[in-house]
Amino acid sequence: xxxxxPENGLDVRERYQKAMRLRxxxxxxxxxxxxxxxxxxxxxxxxxxxxxxPQWIARxxxxxxxxxxxxxxxxxxxxxxxxxxxxxxGRQGVPERALLRAYHLGGRExxxxxxxxxxxxxxxxxxxxxxxxxIWRVTEEHSSAAVAAxxxxxxxxxxxxxxxxxxxxLLNGDEESRTVAAVxxxxxxxxTGRYAVVVRHPAHGGVREEDLVPFARGxxxxxxRHGVTAVGVAVLGTAAATSLAGALPAAGGYRTGVSGAMEGxxxxxxxxxxxxxxxxxxxxxxxxxxxxxxxxxxxxxxxGLARQFQAQVLAPVLALDAxxxxxxxxxLEAWLRAGGSAGRVADDLFxxxxxxxxxLRRLEELTGRSLSAPTDVIDLGLAVQAxxxxxxxxxxxxx
Numbered sequence: 499x500x501x502x503x504p505e506n507g508l509d510v511r512e513r514y515q516k517a518m519r520l521r522x523x524x525x526x527x528x529x530x531x532x533x534x535x536x537x538x539x540x541x542x543x544x545x546x547x548x549x550x551x552p553q554w555i556a557r558x559x560x561x562x563x564x565x566x567x568x569x570x571x572x573x574x575x576x577x578x579x580x581x582x583x584x585x586x587x588g589r590q591g592v593p594e595r596a597l598l599r600a601y602h603l604g605g606r607e608x609x610x611x612x613x614x615x616x617x618x619x620x621x622x623x624x625x626x627x628x629x630x631x632x633i634w635r636v637t638e639e640h641s642s643a644a645v646a647a648x649x650x651x652x653x654x655x656x657x658x659x660x661x662x663x664x665x666x667x668l669l670n671g672d673e674e675s676r677t678v679a680a681v682x683x684x685x686x687x688x689x690t691g692r693y694a695v696v697v698r699h700p701a702h703g704g705v706r707e708e709d710l711v712p713f714a715r716g717x718x719x720x721x722x723r724h725g726v727t728a729v730g731v732a733v734l735g736t737a738a739a740t741s742l743a744g745a746l747p748a749a750g751g752y753r754t755g756v757s758g759a760m761e762g763x764x765x766x767x768x769x770x771x772x773x774x775x776x777x778x779x780x781x782x783x784x785x786x787x788x789x790x791x792x793x794x795x796x797x798x799x800x801x802g803l804a805r806q807f808q809a810q811v812l813a814p815v816l817a818l819d820a821x822x823x824x825x826x827x828x829x830l831e832a833w834l835r836a837g838g839s840a841g842r843v844a845d846d847l848f849x850x851x852x853x854x855x856x857x858l859r860r861l862e863e864l865t866g867r868s869l870s871a872p873t874d875v876i877d878l879g880l881a882v883q884a885x886x887x888x889x890x891x892x893x894x895x896x897x
Contacts, residue, residue: 510625511567511632517615518563518608525611526556529603537596539587546590547718554583558640559604565636566629573639580640584647589654589686597648598641605637656684666722669695669729671767678763685720687733690762694739695769696730697777701751709752714745729773731766734759740787751783758789775799779887797884804884811881814864826864827882829857833869834879 518525530551533540540551561579568576580601587597609630616626656664661684664677682689696719698705705728710721718733732742739759746754755777757769775795776788788795797804809816815826829843833854836842840858844851858869867874 510621511629513619514612514615514629515563515566517619518611519560521611522556522559522563525559525604525607526552528607529555529559529600532603533596533600537593537599539590539592539596540600546587546592547713547716549716554586555600555604558583558601559608562604562608562633562636562640565640566632570635573636576636577640577643580643581647584644584649585651586686587644588648588651589683592648594645594648597644601637601641601644605634605641608633608637651683654683656680658684661685662722665720665731665766666724668763668766669722669724669731669770673764673767675764681763687718687720687731687763689764692734692736692759692761693763693766693769694732694734694742694759695757695766695773696728696732696742696746697755697770697773698728698730698746699753699777700726701753701783705752709747711745711747714742717742717745729770732756739789743785743787746785753777753780753783754785755780756785756787758787781887793880794883794887797880797887801888805888808881808884808888811865811867811877812885815861816885826857826861827885829854830861830878830882833858834875834882838869 530540533551539546558579561576565573565576584597612629612633613626615621616623616629661681664681665685667677668681678689681687698709704726705723710719710728710730712719714732715737717735717737720731720733722729722731732739734741739756742756755773755775757772757776760766760769760772772788772795775798776786776791778798779786779791779794812827815823818826829847832843832846833840836846840851840854843854847854861878862868865878867878869875869878
């Protein structure tokens with residue numbers, strides 16, 4: 499028994515513990531390399547997010563080192579990490595075999611390191627055997643606890659098809675705590691983390707399976723099919739929703755909308771509404787982030803009201819022939835982009851500065867609004883966005 503070792507044995511284990519603390523990063527790398535070769539779950543295409551194993555393996559090794567110096571009666575205090583690991587791997591669908599291999603590889607690396615350390619330090623071989631025995635006793639205790647937790651987590655998991663329906667319920671606005679808890683367990687995601695929702699509307703046909711990527715720049719995506727549309731839940735962590743730009747397959751002609759970051763699974767219904775609002779701002783295939791499209795999204799929330807507003811602000815301009823109308827609106831948009839710099843507008847539109855100023859004065863005369871008044875600038879900016887979205891259709895049309 500560990501607590502029956504002589505005092506010098508405890509001293510050896512404490513010295514070993516201190517030395518191994520400095521080698522945790524190296525030991526973690528070796529264990530992970532071997533795991534990736536042997537177990538698919540630990541590869542980049544497996545069920546565990548690739549940024550997770552290094553952190554969890556390092557913490558597990560640290561906890562094993564804590565246990566090496568303890569008597570058996572006190573080892574239970576170090577089982578918190580095996581419990582957490584087993585529970586999480588169970589919810590991620592990691593095979594029991596793979597979890598056991600992870601612990602046994604860790605035990606082996608700690609044992610090999612102990613022999614190497616003993617030679618370096620000149621430790622008596624009679625003290626090394628009890629140390630190795632302690633390492634394997636800890637390995638067996640921790641791996642058994644992890645497997646028990648994995649099995650318990652599997653019993654908690656909702657049957658897959660029902661779990662999918664519960665996720666659909668959240669995406670459709672359900673905020674019930676029981677639904678949130680069941681989805682968190684079944685998909686191994688946090689109840690209170692940061693999320694965004696992605697909607698992908700195909701131009702024709704349905705969404706292709708290969709376009710529903712499980713990870714985009716390190717962000718996990720859980721997909722559901724709603725008719726011909728695909729709806730994805732992005733587990734953001736600390737990432738921004740806009741980090742998904744360029745990471746979603748663009749081929750296939752999708753209108754893709756992405757919500758802003760929302761807190762907690764209970765907010766997925768509102769996040770989906772935001773993603774749909776962003777997608778509606780696209781007139782063809784493309785990618786729209788709600789955070790970058792709020793004005794256009796608000797206009798789309800009530801197209802009829804947006805057209806009325808457009809007509810109220812821009813009616814005299816829209817009554818001009820198409821050439822003069824487009825010149826004035828193009829100049830206004832360039833002026834808004836340039837932050838009110840007529841010189842920059844002239845450079846962008848390849849015309850004289852005086853031409854820009856004349857067009858802006860004409861716009862003010864026709865609309866009765868001043869580009870020096872912030873509220874008037876807001877009105878003109880929203881009105882021209884409405885025109886770009888809906889054209890000059892009569893306000894009464896529902897479109």
